[in-house]
Amino acid sequence: MNQTRYHYESAFAPYIEGLIKQKKADGFIYDYEAYILKIFDRFCLDNGYANPLITRDIAMKWALQRESEGINYRNQRVSFLRQLSLYMNSMGINSYIPRFTPSAAVTIPHILNREELQALFEAVDTYLPENPRWQRLSMEYQLLFRLYYCCGMRLAEGCNLEKKDVDLENGILTIRKSKGRKDRLVYMKDDLTVLCRKYLQKITSLLPDTIWFFPGRTPERQIQKTSIDKKFKQLWGMTPYAGRCDKEPTVQALRHTFVVNRMNEWMAEGIPLDVMMPYLSRYLGHSGIEDTMYYYHQVSDAFRVVRQKDLVSDRVIPEVVPYEG
Secondary structure: OOOOOOOOOOOOHHHHHHHHHHHHHOOOOOHHHHHHHHHHHHHHHHOOOOOOOOOHHHHHHHHOOOOOOOHHHHHHHHHHHHHHHHHHHHOOOOOOOOOOOOOOOOOOOOOOOHHHHHHHHHHHHHOOOOOHHHOHHHHHHHHHHHHHHHHOOOHHHHHOOEHHHEEOOOOEEEEOOOOOOOOEEEEOOHHHHHHHHHHHHHHHHHOOOOOEOOEOOOOOOEOOHHHHHHHHHHHHHOOOOOOOOOOOOOHHHHHHHHHHHHHHHHHHOOOOHHHHHHHHHHHHOOOOHHHHHHHHHOOHHHHHHHHHHOOOOOOOOOOOOHHHO
């Protein structure tokens, strides 16, 4: 399995590298942790910590919550330092071990497997509203839900697309003023671009004056987020998997599924995640790769490829914290 490509320079570098090597040997991906530990490495350099010993003062300063981060992200940083301290203590270096800190409740998304995705899109493709007036919406659902899954789009991003935002010659979607008020480009695969072309011809013939790529029941307005959220629940309820999940999926689950499947594909092909993560992060509209890795790290399916490749899965792994598996 590929080792991290981060270069550590502080006095803690050999211990950080040793911890990562051990964790990866034990079957953990540990790329997200390696990234955060690189930030800790820089933190130590910036603060002049030349003695390779994690003291209470170092831990407390590292644990300070920044204005730009949430409590869960801050607690993860502390937990990763705790792992480093435990590793150093196992080597006879009496380092301070930060305590666990309570986290706010985090909703773990359901990642749809291949069979669930197939069942969902079968329901989408066969659905037809009883009222003939709204039957055009069925073809909107067919394309819109595919954009959510194939492009990892947020709920509002699909609903707010205008015709001018869809470049069907080059297969590019322009997402305007999304989360963080940022614009970005989303590239589509050729088969999805072909579907968009066919769809636009039909919707334009029905509603030539609308500016929206997915017009709502009132063509002057875009399709509404609440409407799509309810429709997803209805369509999921038509699958044989409804009611069988610990956490029923939402539209956002399609975005999470896109992230997990894409990373699993890269790992299966031997492509280093640390090389691809900046590209995926920008594609999703995240402010940094830690947000993207956080998506991946929340879900149990994230470790599917690792477990398939792992040759030491029966080893006893000490202190497995919640985000590790």
